[in-house]
Amino acid sequence: MRLAVDIGGTFTDLTAVDETGSVFHAKRLTTNDDHSRGVAQCADEAGVDLANAERFLHGSTIAINTVIQRDGAATALITTSGFRDVYEIGRSNRPDAYNLLFERPVPLVPREWRFEVDERLDAKGCILKPLDEAAVRGVAARLADSDIEAVAIVLLHAYANPAHEIRVGEILAEACPGVHVSMSHAILREFREYERTSTTVLNAYVAPVVDRYLGQIEAMLSRSEFDRAFLVMQSNGGAMSVVQARDRPVATMESGPVAGVIGAGRLGQLIGHPNVIAFDMGGTTAKTSLVIDGDAPVVTGYHIGGPVTGHPMMLPVVDIVEIGAGGGSIAWIDPAGALKVGPQSAGASPGPVCYGLGGSEPTVTDANLVLGRLRPDGFLGGRMTLDGDAAESAIREKIADPLGLSVEAAARGILTVVDTRMSLAVREVSVAKGHDARDFALVASGGAGPLHAVSVARELSIPKVIVPSFPGTFSAHGMLLADLRHDYVQTMVSPLRDVDPATLNDGYRALERDGVETLATEGLGDDDAVLTRSMDLRYQGQEYTLPVPVPAGALDTPAVERIARTFHDVHRARYAQSAPGESIELVNLRLRAVGKIAGTMATGTAGRELRAREIRERTVVFGEDGPIACPLIERSSLGLGDLVEGPALIEEPVSTTVLHPGTVARVADCDALVIEVDTA
Template sequence: MNQVGVDIGGTFTDLVGYRAGELLLAKTLTTPANPTQGVATALELAGTQLAELDEFLHGSTMAINTVLERKGAATALITTEGFRDVYEIGRGNRPDAFDIHFQRPQPLIPRDLRFEVRERLNAKGEVLTRLDEDAVRGLGAELVAQGIESVAICFLHAYANPQHELAAGRILREAYPDLFVTLSHEILREFREYERTSTTALNAYVGPRVRRYLQTLKSHLDERGFRGGIQIMRSNGGSMSLSHAAVEPVSMMESGPVAGMIGAGHVAKLLGIRQAIGFDMGGTTAKATLITEGIPAIEDGYYIGGYATGQPMQLPVVSIVEVGTGGGSIAWRDKAGGLHVGPQSAGAAPGPVCYSRGGVEPTITDANVVLGRLNPGRFLGGGMALDVEGAKGALAKYVGEGLDLSVNEAAMGVVRIADSAMALAVRAVSVRKGVDPRDTAMIAFGGAGPVHAAALCKEIYIPTLVIPKLPGNFSAMGMLLAPWRQDLVRTLVGVLGQLDQQAVLAAFDELTAAAKRQLAEDELDEDKARFDFAVDLRYRGQEHSITVPLAGPDALSHTNTAMRERFDELHDQRYGHSAAGEIIEVVNLRLTATVSRGDAIGSFISAPFEAEAAREEQVREVIFDDPERPLTARILWRPALAPGFTVEGPAVIEEPHSTTVIFPGDVARITEHGHMVVSIKLPEGNQP
C-alpha cells in the first residue's frame, strides 16, 4: 500500500510515507494562513504525487488551537430545564488552594446562549416528562436569527436513553441543515453531567472551523488526483475516517502529538524497554508521556488548557503533559526584569530570528544556534541557512543588555530556563505517578527534542536516552503505525456479581453493533477488527473508577474472583492501597474496536540499518555547560554512522531534520536497527 502520514504542527509540517517500497520524507515550514499549502510543499519535496497514494493519514493542532485561542464558532447549548448552569458551576475542587487570584474555568458558551427545554428522564432512562418539541422548533429559529453556527444538545440522562436528544437533533437538522448540531450521546454515553456537557460543548465549539478545514483539505487532495482513503489521527492513539472526524472533531484534540508516542512505544518494545518516557519537542511545544510495555498511558479524561482553568473532555486520550517550550518559544523579560521563555511562540511566521523571515525576538532556536549546538549550514538538511549574527543581536538586545549578560550567557540562560520547564513535564508523567525516572529510558524525538534530551536526562537522572531513526519526522511516522480505533462506553451501575446479566449482554451487544456500524461506514472489513471489552470498577462510596479488561462480553456472568483480585491489584498500583473486603461496583461497560494498519513502517523501525557512504568528520566549538568555555566537539553525520559505532561526548550528531547533542562523558551507540542509544553520565547525588 502506498501511504503517507502528514503532521501539521505550529511551526513545521512533517511527512513520512511509503511508495512502492520506497521511504518518503519531507519537512517544511507550516503555512498558518493555509495549512494545506504545507501539505502540498511537503509532497513536492518528497517527490510524490497524490494520485500515486492509497491512503493519506493526517494529524493537526487545528482543534486544540481553536479552543486555546478561543476562536471557535458562535455556539449555543440546549439542556434540560433547570440545568443550564451545570456547565458553569462545574466541580467544587480548587486546584491551588493558596492562589488568591484563582479564576474558575470560563465556559466556551456564555450564559445568555445556554437554553433550557422541558424534558426529563430518570437515571434508568424512563420518561418522566416528554420533550417539548415545539419549544425546540422555536428555539432553533431564534438561534439561527442570532447568527448561531453550532448547537450542543446535552440532556440530563441522555446517556441512559437518547430518545429526547434524537428528537431534538432531528428537528434542528431537518429545519436548519447548515447548523452544526452535536448530541451528547453521539459523543459520549457516560454519566457525569458536567464533563459530558463540557465535552459536547467542545465538539460544537470547534466543529464548524474544523469541518471547513477538513473540507478544504479533502478538496485540495481531490483536485490533485487523490482517490484513496483519508484517515485522521485521534487523541486515543488511533485513527478515524475524515467523515467521522468532521462530525466528532473533539476526538482529534491531540491528534498530532499522540502519533509520535505511538511510534515511541514501538521503539521501546523493540529495544526491550519496559518503561519509557516519550519526549517530543517541536517548534511550538514540548510533550511528555509515560510508556509501559510499549503502550502509552491512556486516561479517560483530559483538560484542554490545563487542569486548573481548562475545559474538561471526558474521552480516552493518550496521557500527555504539554508545555509551551518549543524551538520557536520566545525569550522575554517581565516588568521586574525576570527572564521567561514561552509560552508565546514565533511559530512559522515570522519564526525565530535566525530564520531571517522577519522575527525580531529571540527564541530557543536562536539560543541553540549561538551556543553552537545547531549547524547554520545543515539546518533542514541544508535547505535553510541560519543567521547566527541576527540571533546574537536579538539575544543581546532583549536578554543580555537588561540583565548585564554576555550573548553566550544570555543564550545559556534561555536554554536552562526552557530545560527546567520541560523537566517539570517529564516529572509529571513519572515521579508524580509513582515511577522512578532512574528505572526508565527517555525516547526523544521532534526537531528539537534530541537537542535538549540529554540535558533533561541529567536533570531528572534518567540513565538511558534513545533517539530513534528519523526523529525529526517521528510524529508523522507514528501515524502510519496507528490502528483505526473506536472507543465506546455505556454507563451501567450495579454491584459486581449482582448485575442483571441480560442487561449486561444487551449493553455489550449495543456497543458491538455501534462499532460494526462505524466499521461499515468507514469501509473496513469487520473480520479484520479486534474487539476488546472492559469494565470500570470502584469500591462502593468512591467517585472515580479503574478500568479492568474483560475476556469477553459474557465475563461478568462468570465467577468474579479473578476480576476482584485484578481490581485490588490495580487499585494498589495506582493509589498505594486496596480494600479486598469492600463491595465493588460496576460503573461503565467499554468496548475498543481496532483495525491494524499495514506494517511497512513497523518493519522499517525494526529493519537492519545500512549506513550511507562515509562523510568527513568535522569539529566545532560548542557550549555545553560553561557559557564562557566552549568545548571542541566532534561533528558527525548520523546517516553515515554504521551499526555498532560509538562516540563519547562532547559531540554533535547531525541528520537532515534533527540534531542530537552528546554531552561530555555521555556515550552514544548506534544499534543494529539504526536507533541511537545514549548512556548518560549522571551527576553525583543520584536523586530524581
C-alpha cells in the same frame, strides 16, 4: 504507498513510505486559507504521486486552534428546562485562587443562544416528564431563521436514556437542514452534566470548520485521483474514517501530538525497548508521554486551553504533559534575582535573537548557539544563518551581567533551567505515576528534542536515549503506525457483587455491536476487529475509578470475582494501599474497538546510500570544564552498527543531537540512534 500529513500551526509535514520501505519527507509552511494547498505542495516536494497511495492518514491542530482562537461556528445549545446555565456556571472553581482579577472560561455559546425545553429523566433514565415537542419545534423555527451553523443538544441524564435527545435531533434535522447537530449521548455516555455539555458544545463548535477543511483535502485528493482510505487521527491514539471525523471532530483535538507518541512506542518496540518515554521539543512547547509495551496511556478528559480558562473535554486522550519550554523559550530574571526560562516564547517570529529577525530576548536556542551546540551555518540544512554575536550580547546584557556570571555560565544556566523544567514534566508522566524512569528509554523528537534529550535523561537517570531518523517530521511518521480505534463507555452504577452477570453481558454486547458496526463502515471485516473490555471500578464511597481489564466472552459470577481481585491489586499498585475487605462499585463499562491496519515502521535505510563521512571539529561547552573540542558528524554518513562516542555533535537538516562526554551512540535498526547515557 502510505502517506501521512501533519498540519501544524506553522508547518505542514509529510511522511510517506512505499512498498520497498523507502521513506519520503517534506516540510512546508501551513497554508491557512486552504489547507489542501500545503498538503499538495508537500506531495510535490517529496515527489510522491497521491494516485498511487493506498492510504492517506492525517492529523492536525486545526480543531484545537479553532477553540483556542475562538473562531468556530455560530453555535446554539438546547438543554432541559432549568439547566441552560449549567454550561456557564460550570463547576464554579477558581484554579487561579489568589488572583482577584481572574477570568473564567467564556462560554462558546452565549446565553441568548441557549434554549430550554420541557422534559425530564431520572438518573436511571426513566421518563419523569415527556418531551414537549411543540417547544422543540418553536426553538427549531427560531434557529432556522438565524445564522446558527451548529447545535448541541444536552439533556439531563441522557447518558442513561437518549430517547429525548434523539427526538430533538430529528425535529432539528427536519426544520434546519444543513445545520450540524451534536447530541451529548452520541459523544459521551457519561454523567456530569457540565463536562458532558462542554464536550458536546466543543464538538458542535468545531464541526463546520473541520468539515470544511477536510472537504477541501478530500477534493484535492480526488483531483489527484486518490480513491482509497482517508483516515484521521484521534486524540486516543487511533485513527478513524474521515466520515466519522466529520461527525465527531472533538475526538481529533490532539491528533497531531499523539502521533509522535504512537511512533515513539512503535519504534521502541521494534528496536527492543518496549517501554519508552516520548519526548518532543519544538519551538514553543515540549510534550512528553509514557508508553509501556507500545501502548500509549489514555486518560479521560482534560481542559482545552489550559486548566484555568479552558474548556473540559472528556473523551479519552493520550496522556501527554505539555509545558511551555522550547527552543524559542525566553530566559529572564525575576524581581528577586532568580533565573527563569519560559513559558513566554519568541516563537518563529521574531524568534530567538540569533535569527536576526528582530528578537531581543535571549532564548534557549541562543544559549545552544553560544555554547557551540548549534552551528551558525548549519541551521535548517544551511538555509538559515544564525548570528552568534547577537545571541552572546543578549545573554550577557539580560542574564550574565545582572547575575554576575560569565556568558558561558549564564548560557549553561539557561539550559539547566529549561532541562530541569522538562525533566519535571517527564517526571510527571513517569516517576510521579509510580514508574521507575530507569526502566525506560527516552525517544527524542521535534527540532529541539535531540539537543536536550541527554541532559533530560541524565536528570532522571534514564539510561538510554533514542533519536529516530528524521526527528523533525516524526509525528507524521507516527500516524502511519496507528490502528483504527474507537472507545465506548456506558455508565452503570452499582455494587459489583449485586450486578447480574447477564446485565454485564448485555451491556458489553451492545457496546461491541456499536464498535463492530462502526469499523464495518470503515471497511473492516468482523475478524479484523479487536475488542477490548474494561470496567471502571472503585471502593464504595470513592469517586474516582480505576480501569480494570475484563476478559472477552460471557461473564459469570467467578469471572466477576476475579475482576474484583484484580481491582484490589491495581489499586495497591497505583496508590500503595488497598482494602480487600471493602465493597467494590462498578461505574462504567468500557470497550475499545481496534481495527488492525497499522503499517510497520520504515527502516529509513532502504535504497539510501551513505554519504561519505566528513568529520569536522567543533568547540562545544558541555559542563563546567569550559569549551572542549569535539567532532561534528553528518547523520546521513552513519550506517547500521556505527558507533560515535561523546563528546560529539551529530547534525541533520532540521536537528542536532548532542552527545555529552560519557555517552556512546550506536546506529540501530530503523536508522535510529541509540545513545547509552552514562548516568553515574
